[in-house]
Amino acid sequence: MTRRALITGITGQDGAYLARLLLGKGYDVVGGSRPSPARDLWRLRAVGIDRDVRIADLELLDSSNILSVIERERPHEIYNLAAQSVVHSSFRTPVLTGDADALGAARILEAIRKVDSSIRFYQASTSEMFGDTDESPQSETSAFCPRSPYGVAKLYAHWMTVNFRNADGLFACSGILFNHESPLRGREFVTRKITHGLAAIALGQCDCIELGNLDARRDWGFAADYVEGMWKMLQGKAPQDYVLATGRSHSVRNFCEAAATAVDLDLVWQGAGIDEKGIDSRTGRTIIRVSSDFYRPTERQPLVGNAAKAGRELGWRSTMSFPELVRTMAEADLKLARR
Missing domain, CATH: 3.40.50.720 (NAD(P)-binding Rossmann-like Domain)
Known part of the structure; x- marks a missing residue:
């Protein structure tokens, strides 16, 4: 049957x-x-x-x-x-x-x-x-x-x-x-936002993506x-x-670094906290910014x-x-x- x-x-x-x-x-x-x-x-x-x-x-x-x-x-x-x-x-x-x-x-x-x-x-x-x-x-x-x-x-x-x-x-x-x-994840989720955004940046279709807490950790x-x-x-x-x-578990920062490597971007970090930025070292462009808009009201523990x-x-x-x-x-x- x-x-x-x-x-x-x-x-x-x-x-x-x-x-x-x-x-x-x-x-x-x-x-x-x-x-x-x-x-x-x-x-x-x-x-x-x-x-x-x-x-x-x-x-x-x-x-x-x-x-x-x-x-x-x-x-x-x-x-x-x-x-x-x-x-x-x-x-x-x-x-x-x-x-x-x-x-x-x-x-x-x-x-x-x-x-x-x-x-x-x-x-x-x-x-x-x-x-x-x-x-x-x-x-x-x-x-x-x-x-x-x-x-x-x-x-x-x-x-x-x-x-x-x-x-x-x-x-x-x-x-x-x-x-x-x-790859079927919706772009409203942080993982797909990162991979989609960095791929577009690598091809010159986008300038920068905005994220929340880079040190938030997940079991992916x-x-x-x-x-x-x-x-x-x-x-x-x-x-x-x-x-x-x-x-x-890995951090959002880890996810960004792995995704940048996969699309041939040389990602380095500058600053700290809300002022931290991800820079493409080859061009000096800011490709990742931290935004308070994307912090959860109550961020859970790792x-x-x-x-x-x-x-x-x-x-x-x-x-x-x-x-x-x-x-x-x-x-x-x-x-x-x-x-």
């Missing part, structure tokens, strides 16, 4: 990579996406699957719509990847973020309970839920202390997933994923590795929650994940190194800029 998966947020980075993975495993893939007359499928085209998935109009703010989609499609697995996922934006739109990211997951879980409790459910949780936790590295048992509306909303969805699992017996898992990037991995972990979680004998991470449980029980690990990840993204943006 062909298994069917419903992926919410299929037009995003993770949705595209997950859909490609599942199609390769013989799944029938249905993508849930907000109704729009101009739906952008560029990521699905980029991985060569835009004609291989069916798109269903799905609105996380509408319980009746979610229920009707699940009743019609009857998926065996649901991966809830849709979200307002820009952390900085969540401070400006906390209510919308909560409605989509927190209550959206609850609406799906309730629809599963009503339609078919055998459907297996994956919730995209996030390292942002840890926030200012004192423990490092963070594992599945670390304390949560979110410091953004996005983190708070995701924590609600995480605990609702646990609650439906315990109270209603659903096969519901949360993947607590640390930062994962790729490759998105295509992480979607395999999502799938593995739903193949287990019992539903559990897992951290997916590389176990190593986080790094402990994915030992996923390695032990799922056989999962991150395969792409940090330098390779940055180089892959920078080279892809260089090709894009040349076109």
Whole structure:
């Protein structure tokens, strides 16, 4: 029997990579996406699957719509990847973020309970839920202390997933994923802002990019590795929650330096704090500026994940190194800029 998966947020980075993975495993893939007359499928085209998935109009703010989609499609697995996922934006739109990211997951879980409790459910949780936790590295048992509306909303969805699992017996898992990037990342995220911007600067198409705290550190991995972990979680004998991470952290400064090298810019730093600048030593041009506009109102402490449980029980690990990840993204943006 062909298994069917419903992926919410299929037009995003993770949705595209997950859909490609599942199609390769013989799944029938249905993508849930907000109704729009101009739906952008560029990521699905980029991985060569835009004609291989069916798109269903799905609105996380509408319980009746979610229920009707699940009743019609009857998926065996649901991966809830849709979200307002820009952390900085969540401070400006906390209510919308909560409605989509927190209550959206609850609406799906309730629809599963009503339609078919055998459907297996994956919730995209996030390292942002840890926030200012004192423990490092963070594992599945670390304390949560979110410091953004996005983190708070995701924590609600995480605990609702646990609650439906315990109270209603659903096969519901949360993947607590640390930062994962790729050439499919949106330009609103700092990693893609860096690689896209520096590629444009290298080709003379842009003068400078503005960033926030250069010393902010993240645990960055490759998105295509992480979607395999999502799938593995739903193949287990019992539903559990897992951290997916590389176990190593790097700073925004490190990311800039690696990206500059990949596009043949000789980046050096001058100044400190808000006055720090990144200079191309060959030309003397300022190519990176620090701007207070991009500092988070509450910047969280450096986080790094402990994915030992996923390695032990799922056989999962991150395969792409940090330098390779940055180089892959920078080279892809260089090709894009040349076109």
